[in-house]
Amino acid sequence: MKTITIANRNNTVYKVKGKRPLLSELRSLGLVLPYGCQYGGCITCAAKLIKGKVDQKSQVALNNRQINDGYVILCVARAKTNCTFDIGVESHDKLYRNPFIDPLEPHELKADIATCREIKHD
Numbered sequence: 651m652k653t654i655t656i657a658n659r660n661n662t663v664y665k666v667k668g669k670r671p672l673l674s675e676l677r678s679l680g681l682v683l684p685y686g687c688q689y690g691g692c693i694t695c696a697a698k699l700i701k702g703k704v705d706q707k708s709q710v711a712l713n714n715r716q717i718n719d720g721y722v723i724l725c726v727a728r729a730k731t732n733c734t735f736d737i738g739v740e741s742h743d744k745l746y747r748n749p750f751i752d753p754l755e756p757h758e759l760k761a762d763i764a765t766c767r768e769i770k771h772d
């Protein structure tokens with residue numbers, strides 16, 4: 651069992667098995683969370699990991715900058731250790747940024763789009 655603490659909900663504590671995605675496990679325990687696609691593509695369920703470790707290999711919504719800022723896609727992430735999160739839109743303060751004011755650096759992009767590819771036309 652893993653202990654999941656929700657810091658911005660009065661440090662409420664939940665016990666999960668870590669076998670299913672956190673969105674599913676926490677919702678089954680009564681926690682109300684925002685979500686949409688439930689396959690890691692829409693970013694609606696993003697939460698900020700404050701402490702701990704998750705496996706979110708199958709997510710496709712976050713870029714490297716968002717991952718480095720601690721964001722986790724709860725609909726696909728499984729807890730590997732005890733974790734502490736901020737959840738909901740209140741945790742999204744660093745999730746988005748204005749690309750015209752503060753553009754992404756190449757290393758912040760996803761690995762598969764960070765490399766400039768040559769385009770050929772026949």
Ligand code: FES
Binds near residue numbers: 687690692693724
């Ligand atoms: S609900 Fe869409 S990414 Fe999690």
